[in-house]
Amino acid sequence: MDLRLRMVLLGLIAGVVFAIVVAAQGCGDHSKPVRHGVHPEGRTPLAHSRGSPAAKRKPLRRPNARGAFFSWRSGHSRRFDAPTGRRVVALTFDDGPGIGTQAILAELRRMHAPATFFVLGSMAAARPDVVRAEQSAGMQVANHTWSHTALPTLSAAAQRDELSRTQRLLEQLTGRRPRFFRPPNWRFGERTARVAAGLHLTGVMRTVDTRDWTLPGIDEIVRRALSVEPGGVVAMHDGGGLTRAQTVAAVPRIVSGLRRRGLRLVTVAELYGR
Ligand code: ZN
Numbered sequence: 106m107d108l109r110l111r112m113v114l115l116g117l118i119a120g121v122v123f124a125i126v127v128a129a130q131g132c133g134d135h136s137k138p139v140r141h142g143v144h145p146e147g148r149t150p151l152a153h154s155r156g157s158p159a160a161k162r163k164p165l166r167r168p169n170a171r172g173a174f175f176s177w178r179s180g181h182s183r184r185f186d187a188p189t190g191r192r193v194v195a196l197t198f199d200d201g202p203g204i205g206t207q208a209i210l211a212e213l214r215r216m217h218a219p220a221t222f223f224v225l226g227s228m229a230a231a232r233p234d235v236v237r238a239e240q241s242a243g244m245q246v247a248n249h250t251w252s253h254t255a256l257p258t259l260s261a262a263a264q265r266d267e268l269s270r271t272q273r274l275l276e277q278l279t280g281r282r283p284r285f286f287r288p289p290n291w292r293f294g295e296r297t298a299r300v301a302a303g304l305h306l307t308g309v310m311r312t313v314d315t316r317d318w319t320l321p322g323i324d325e326i327v328r329r330a331l332s333v334e335p336g337g338v339v340a341m342h343d344g345g346g347l348t349r350a351q352t353v354a355a356v357p358r359i360v361s362g363l364r365r366r367g368l369r370l371v372t373v374a375e376l377y378g379r
Pocket of ligand 1: 199
């Protein structure tokens with residue numbers, strides 16, 4: 106091979122290598138992943154799976170450290186939002202059946218407004234008829250543990266017992282096995298999320314806490330509840346304390362106020378998309 110041919114071949118090889126290196130680097134700046142469809146806060150990009158058959162079947166729930174839901178996924182607990190893009194919100198009532206349940210239920214029924222009741226097993230055992238009334242009024246009945254003990258303070262077995270004992274009773278009373286639970290005092294850890302997943306339960310937090318149990322006044326409870334964004338979950342109480350009168354009075358104003366904003370009231374299950 107003469108020198109000139111060798112030089113031409115070397116030149117060709119160098120050119121190919123250069124082209125491969127440039128192609129591998131791409132034209133974008135990989136230090137800014139947002140340009141490649143990943144949200145800067147680590148959220149899964151919406152556009153990524155939009156239009157695919159899987160996206161049509163499954164509602165898209167974005168990971169969000171302050172999201173309304175949590176579950177055990179890929180070896181750790183994760184919080185995420187309700188599917189976005191719908192003008193729906195969920196009203197939720199905790200700690201019953203209690204002193205305010207019947208009156209709240211009457212208001213919701215009168216206004217044809219669905220809501221979700223996070224029921225304590227111990228209270229349900231004392232007032233089974235009220236739980237049945239919630240179910241027959243079209244409300245969703247969900248699990249708030251048996252005794253309202255902070256779950257992270259318990260062993261995995263004790264946490265499972267708190268939840269499964271309540272599951273059994275609620276299924277017996279309503280004919281339906283609850284799919285959602287709310288941890289007392291909003292406290293949960295990895296162990297809680299894992300135990301709940303074993304019972305096929307999805308955790309529900311809130312996006313707006315009215316803190317109605319502190320009796321801040323009817324106007325304040327209404328104002329807080331009406332600050333909810335689409336896809337949000339509003340937390341209130343139908344049980345606990347000596348009176349739920351402020352909550353009872355706030356409910357019809359909250360329902361009509363949300364509707365005036367063009368928001369549709371749904372159960373937690375419907376908000377979640379199942
Ligand atoms: Zn509670």
